[in-house]
Amino acid sequence: MxxxxxxxxxxxxxxxxxxxxxxxxxxxxxxxxxxxxxxxxxxxxxxxxxxxxxxxxxxxVPPAPTRAGRTHRVVSAVDLRRISAAAWLPADSSWLQIDNLREEVSDADSDLGLLSKGWLLRSSDSATQRANSALPVTDTGLGWEQSLDAVEAWYATRDKPARVQIYSADPSTALAPECAGLAPLLSARGYSTSESTLLLTGATKEAAGGVVSPRDAAAPGLVIDVSDRPTETHFAVWASQRDPGSAQAFRALIEADQPCSVVTAYAPRADGSRSLVATCRIVERNKWGVMTNLVTHPELRRRGAGRSVIRAAAAMLAQRGVRSYLVDVESSNAASLALFESLGASVQHRSWYATQRQG
The missing domain is CATH 2.30.30 (SH3 type barrels.)
Structure with missing residues (x-):
């Protein structure tokens, strides 16, 4: 089972x-x-x-709702962060919690599901901040200061600066209770804070816009393909958009989660070949669809490819009985924010990465 x-x-x-x-x-x-x-x-x-x-x-079943309303709008910020984290989890991960420390649970022996309380510590040779940060989920039992001490020690053993993913409870900038006590400590210890990332949620059927089959979502001149594994072309496009760090570690993050789907819009050529125009990775967790790695080829934009890919992904999730999806988008990415909002998604909360200054 x-x-x-x-x-x-x-x-x-x-x-x-x-x-x-x-x-x-x-x-x-x-x-x-x-x-x-x-x-x-x-x-x-x-x-x-x-x-x-x-x-x-x-x-x-999905996480328990916190209030009345549509499913994708009534899940708590901490549960949304759990779902998002589960779709981008490096092999080097551990839970910081006093009961785990008392039982002397090692990283090698720990079961991330069994011990899923406290703060989730993540480390990867990829360059992504989500896979290289601590996520406060529940009380560690250690207190704010000792918890941050433990985070710094954990990353120090990996020759990395400590980094904490903090987040708000709603679209405002007020931190959620799960990490609110960190604010004065991070400031006092000289942590630098990244730009905010917005977490949006939406209903899959609304985003699909009446499209039933993913392949029917293709804009004119494009074809949609759905696969369970990315190709070398996908990795090349992702790497061209942002430094992935270790290629091997990045591959491990992309391919670790199952079921995992890659939805791609291609432009056919006269000779029978095709060019990748846009693509997106989708992972199902807790009856939610998590959309990551949405990119559009810089030279082939404004052809409706991004919208086609998201609509196709939403239709695929709806076919599978998944009613809600989420996506993290950097606040400076106006094009992606406008795209998702035009398909009915709305911002639920914000997150930031606070990184320990070196030297």
Missing amino acids: NDLQPGKRVVVRYALHPGDTHATSDALGVIRAVDDQAVEIDTKQGPVRVERTRILVVHE
Whole structure:
């Protein structure tokens, strides 16, 4: 049962008595732990342990809403950050939390799902900040100052400056409670802050604009292709847009998550070949679609390729039963922001990368 993974929010239908499929009950919550015999689920009524032999059906469900409204607008900032992080997770990742430290859990032995509390520490030889930063998720149990000390020590062992991804609870600039206590510490220790990145969410059906099949989203003169693995051309285009750092590490980030889809708009040539015009990577997490790596070839812009790719990706997600998607866009990227907003997406919160000054 692939849905029985720590950290996932699920509903589990199970038999109240072994072998009896008539008397059943449901457990809705986040999976805390899984072993060969049973699964433990955190529900509103408390933890529920269900023997594997009594499980009848498992369904993954989106994060719990924080208020009434459309699905993509009622999920908390911290849950959106969790979903986004899960689609761009380097192999060198660990959770900073006092219980983990007490149990002397090493990076090599830790299960990121099982220990998904505290701050997520991420390191990669790629150049991306998201894969090289600490993400505050829940209280570490160490206090703000000692937590930041531990982050700095963790990155120091990797010969890197410490970096923390901080974020707001809504579109304003006020930090979310999960990282609000860091502001005075980061300032006092001389951290520099990046430009803001906006997280937008939208409904897949609205973004698809009535398109049912991804290939029907192509603008005139273009064709849409959907694959489960990028080509060398994709990597070349991504690298041309921004320094990826280690090519091997960048590939590992791109290809690590499954299911992963790459939606691409091509321009056919008379000789039968084709040119890549725009592309986007899509990862499904927690019944959300996470869109990353959206690029349009600089010399082939203004042909509707970016819009075609996003509409095709949204149609593909809708076909799979995924109702909501999210995307992180730098605040200076006016073209991408305008594109997503024109397709019905809206800004939910902001994030910044605070980096330790060296020397």
